[in-house]
Structures are given as structure tokens and as C-alpha cells.
Amino acid sequence: MTDPQVAVMMLGIFIFVIMLGFPIAYTLMALGVGFGYYAYYDAAIMARVYQRLLGGADPDSFYGQLVWIRALFNNRIFDLLVNQTYSVMANDVLTAVPLFLFMGYIVERANIVSRLFTTLQLASRRVPGSLAVAALITCALFATATGIVGAVVTLMGLLAFPAMLRARYDTSFASGVICAGGTLGILIPPSIMLIVYAATSGVSIVRLYAGALIPGFMLAGLYLVYVVGRAWMNPKLAPPPPEEETAGVSGGQLALMLLTSFFPLAILILAVLGAILFGLATPSEAAAIGALGGIVLAAAYRALTWKRLEESVYLTVRTAAMVCWLFVGSWTFASVFSYLGGEQLIKDFVTGLEISPLLFLILAQIIIFLLGWPLEWSEIIIIFVPIFLPLLAHFEIDPLFFGILIALNLQTSFLSPPMAMSAYYLKGIAPPHVQLVQIFKGCMPFLLIVIVSMVIVYLLPGTVYWLPSLVYGR
Template structure:
């Protein structure tokens, strides 16, 4: 009975989630119940130790700080200015509004690190414009959902901060490792939109405004709107990647920089600060609850022998590294359509990384691939969290079936980039090797 006990935790977790209980609380409840059943009162001591470890972790403190940075930026008016400037450059292109939305999603993802906030803010700005120009509903949904998901893979990603210590890699290495794949993915979205709209012009009718573009005014407005967030991004990412500051210190710099941007935009007052703080608190509590639940779930699973049994099973498959990597990534993909991304990290990564390392895998390359597969599952129907974020802000005439069909081309692009990184690992390792040549 004790041999199969840890594996019974997964169907029990699925039942709770299916019943509508939040993922974090489901993880915590299953860990607590199975822990007490297996270890008695000692499980309570272990859970208390896990809570103490989480609340005193210096690295975890970066999570609410990055969330607060994103919440302040959300209310700074920066996104609206960026959208106007970027669309000024893309409006003559096929699918110009959708392309502009992807670009601003890329910039805003790099400035905030939060997926849901990026999708919501850019969607509120771009969807009315695309509706006004009679864009196909599938392109509207696909471009916003895919662009918003870039917060997963564009640094500074909150997910990278959580994944790095679990996978045994440096946060700075992982931030640098996802930078090139993230930018390639963003560029691939743009190329795909251009090609789709060129072959199917009815998907994105051109802007009827044929008036000459005042490039001098456009350059000035672009500099004014792009320079502040680029300085903020450089300060945050540069301080992490060059070892000037820890992740937590860089997040604090980001909060201060976001507040300065809000002051510059004359969007900073006590009420907006309280609103941003309140939103950051709600999001941070949700993330930290999942983190705590995942730690408890993983600790009980490991202590019950689940990790050793899982690793023995993986080693016993007698397959080479490539196929083992495929199996692990496939598990992450399918779980990603049902569970929260953070939960999946705690369930799969501690089990898989030691086995993959023993077979010669690079933990950094695996971590980048794992983040790409999590982002892909984030977009993939039927669960598709990105679609449900979009549904909250979309007009009622955009149907759920149109949202599902709209994200499929972007999911295919995700897999192409995933295969490219797997085939050419230097896409993930080149930048860290340049920044940290002695590691």
C-alpha cells in the first residue's frame, strides 16, 4: 500500500480541482491529508518547516515585488502611449493592429514579467481598434492570447524565478537563456500574422486612413513612449544578468522605476498606489499559496518514496536522452492544460532533472524547453488559460469557438520554436555563456 500511496495523490488532486477548489488549496489539502495518513503528527512539523522556508526565502520575495511593479505600470498609462506609438509604425502593414499588439505585449512582458496583466491591458487597448477595422475574430483572439502569453518566456519572467532553483540553475542564467527564444517567438508571431493577412486580406482589412505619416513626430513620440520602459527593462534585467544585484534587489529597483514612470506620466497618487498595492497583494497571495501548496505536495510525495519510484521508472525505460526529454516535456504539456504552471514545476521538475542530468542533459536547456512547453500548454485548447483571460475582456460577439480556432496557428508556431531550440541548444546557452564565461 505504501508503495502506491504517493501516486494516489495525483488522482485525488485532479478530483479536488475538478470540483472547483483552487489549485493552491487543493495541493495543500492533498499534501496535508496524505502526509498525516503516512507520517502522523510529524507531517505537521514538516509542513510548518515548509511554510517557514517559504516566508523567509530571499528569492521568493522577488515574486510580490515583480507583481507590484507590473501593477504600478498597469496604472501608469504607459501601455496606452506605447500602443499609439507602435501602431503609428505598423498601421500600413497587413494586420498592423495585431502586429502592434504583439510588439507591445513583448515590451510590456519585459517590463512587468506577468502574463495575465499583459494580456488584459493590451487586449483592452487593441481589441476595440481591431473591431473598428473589422478584423476577423479569430485573428483578434489569437494575437492577443499569444502576445499576452509572452510574459512566460520573456525575462524577467516570474515563472523563471520560481523554476530556476527547482531545476538547479542560476536565476540570471535562466533569464539570459530565455531571452533569445522569447524574442524569436515574438518575431515568429509577427511573421505568421503578416503571412496570414497577406494570403487572406479579409482577415485584417487595411487602415483606410491614407494620410501621409509624419515620421518626425512619430519618431519623437516613439522615443518618449519607448525610452522610459526600455530604461526600466535595462535596469532590472541588466542588474540581474551582470550580477550587480540579486533578483530581489532588481525587483525592488523595478518597483521604484515603475513608480517614477507613473509620476512622469502624472498617473501617480495615493489612490492609484493603493489600487496597485491591492491588486499586487491579491495576485501575490494566489501565487504564494500555489508555491506553498506545491512545496507541501512535493515534500510529501518525495518523503513517501514517490520521487525515487518515479526516477527508477524513468531510468528503467531504457531509452536515450532525446526520447526521455520528449516524454517529460509531453507530461508538462498535458498537465499544463489542467494545472497551474507553478504546480507543474513542483510536480515534474524535481523528479525529472536528476535523471536527465545523469544522462548528460543540460539543466539550463531543459529549463528553457520546459518554459516553452508550459507556455504552449497555456495557449492550447480546451483549457487554455490564455483564452479565459481573453474571454473576460472580449466583446460578447467573439465566440469561444473562434477564440479556440484563433490560437491554433500560434500554438503551431510555439512548437516550431520549441523544436528549433531543441535542435540548436545554443539558442538557449549562447547568451548565458557570453555573460557568464567562467560558469
């Protein structure tokens, strides 16, 4: 069996094992170390080390057995594992991940979102589907602040979904709004997914953020157009609120509510994003500003308690540790896979097909779409995207453009049945009468909108390149 064949077997075993439900980070490390021991094993070197350590002692003695065990561990795979662990922990780009996570968790627990949704509901009361519009804007803003799909869908499912059902909204329509809005944080900066992609691909995070802004707001805008259009054409889907519920709020009161609920969170996000895009701070420094701003906001709303702070720190550490150990396992696995010739084998196979760049893009996006069913975005970005990256130069595809397409594509992984995780998050906290099939039905139009937005981005690449070129030049 040749080394490239061993590499392919290594990849096949990994896919099979994760389908059985084993923890992915530890599976990657175990396979990386196991196959790495084979890849870097040299019997002659181990024999020389053994003889040198033995130094004339009896090989069958207890000391001789200890020397043999020590010689067994004389393999470069262990040095590789330690070096990869250190590289991940010392990566400046990844420092921003726990800080952005902390900002999101502290904002989530400060009851800011509840105030924001109520205010936007009143501000959009004259718009068709006002509750759905308010829910989408709240989801977009909150998802941008947190970047955690499960947290956004769950919180908005507890907050906005019951309000829409009480207002006699169509169950599928309301479900689709919550599920689709909750995924926007993957794409709209400051996105944690883009930070992880930058660390994986070597693309500048500030250029990624600049490139994702227009596609992100375009997708959110298409969602809003669809919601308002459907509610206008079929008012039974989203009945307008009764006059008595909104008549008692004057323009001055509404302005005060916006000033105290919408603008503080929006200013915090814009400050963090502006500091990154205009070069005033590195992503890690801006994330630290955001974390501090989240604490200040929670204190200003009198929601900063020791219990909430403790919960936010615990959740931040747990999620950040998962991401970092995924990187350690992935980079160890990828190093061994490449050393055995697996990466070159895949590259030779794909380039030998003589397909066009467009067909390669379509195939890559289909594969990522399918991977989104059983896997989270973090696992797709850290484990599988590096397989595509070496092929981009051959097809003359910019990694920046490829990353934005992936960020758009990953929206679909949370919305496409049968493994639409957003739907399962919502089902977990929805009233018992809400069926999973109804939630899936509501997600389908938004899934089509995501595909349309990907086509627009491909046909109009200026949506990705215009802002980075304007701010940073070519």
C-alpha cells in the same frame, strides 16, 4: 499496502481533488499533513511521550485527556510544515516575485500601454498588418513588464482588439494576435515563471534569464513574421489603415511620441534585466529598482493616484501570497511523497523503460502540455516539475535547457483548446458577436509556431547556451 503504494495513492487523490475544483495550495497542505502524519507516526514514541507527560496522573481524567491530545500532536509532520513555511518566506529568490508583480501592476494602471500602442500603430503604418504588428510588440513589451498573462490579454483585448475589429481585421486573426502576444511574458525575462522555476530547481536565475532571451525574442520574431506574411499574402485579413488616419503625423511628432511612450518602458525593462544579467544587482535588488521605476513612470505620466497605488499593492499581495502558499503546500507534499518512496518509485519506473533522452523529453513535454489544460503555470512548475527534476541527471539533460523548453511549452497551455485560458480571458471582454470558436481558430497558427520554436531550440541548443556561456562562462 507498502509505503510507495501509499505515495501513489496520495498523488492520485491530489489529482482527483483538484479536478473537483478545490483550492490547490490548501489541498496540498492537507494531503501533506494527513499522509505525513501516517508516514512519520511511531506508536512506541507516542506511548513514551504520553507516559512521560502523564506523570502518574489518572489517564481518564480531564488532564489525562489533554495529555493524550498533546501526545497526538507529537509528530514530525508539524515541524516539517513550519520549517517549509519558514524556508519559503526566507527564500531570497522569491523576494523578487512581489516586486516584479508590483512593477507590472503599477505600469498597467498608469495608462502607459495605451500611449505605447498608439505610437507603435503610427510607427508601423507602412508595414502590412500594422495594427497587428503594433499589438504584438505592445503585448511583448507589456507582458515582459508584468509577466501576468490574464492582465496583458485583458488590457490589450480592451485596447487593441476593438481597434482591429473597427479596421475590418479578420476576427480570428485579431484574436490570435492578442492571445499569443499576451503569453510572451512567461518566457521573455524578467519572467516571474523563470524565478519560480529557479527556486524549484536550484538553477541560477541569471543563467535562466540569459538562456531565455534568444528563444523568447525568436518566438516573438516568428509571431511577427507570421503576422506580416499573412497580411501581405491576404490583405483582406488585415486591411491597411486609411491614409487620412496617419497622414497628419510628421516624423518629428512620431519621434517625440516614441520618446515619451516606447523608450521609457523599454529603458526600465532593459535597466532591470541588464542589472541582473551583468551582475550589477541580484534579482531581488533589480526587481526593487523596477518597482521604484514603475512608480516614477506613473508619476511622470501623472497617473499615480492613491487609489491606483492601493489597487497595485492589493493585487501584488494577493498574487504573491498565492505563489508562496503554493510553495509551502508543494514542498510539504513533495517531502512526504519522497519520504514514502513515491519519487524513487517513479524514477525506477521511468529508468526501467530504457528510453532515450529525446523520448523522455518528448514525453515530459507532452505531460506538461496536457497539465496546462486544467492548471496554471505556477501550479505546474511548483507541483509537477519537481517530479521530473530527479530524472534529468539519469538522462543527462541540463535543468537549464529543460526549464527553457518548459517555458516555451507553457505558451501552448494558454493557446490550446479546449482549455486555452488566453481565449477565455479575451472572450470575457470581447464584443458579444465574437465567438469562442473564432478565438480558438485564431490561436491555432500561433500554437504551431510555438511547437516549431521548441523543435528549433532542441536542434540548436546554442540558442539557449550561447548567451549564458558568453557572459558567465561554462
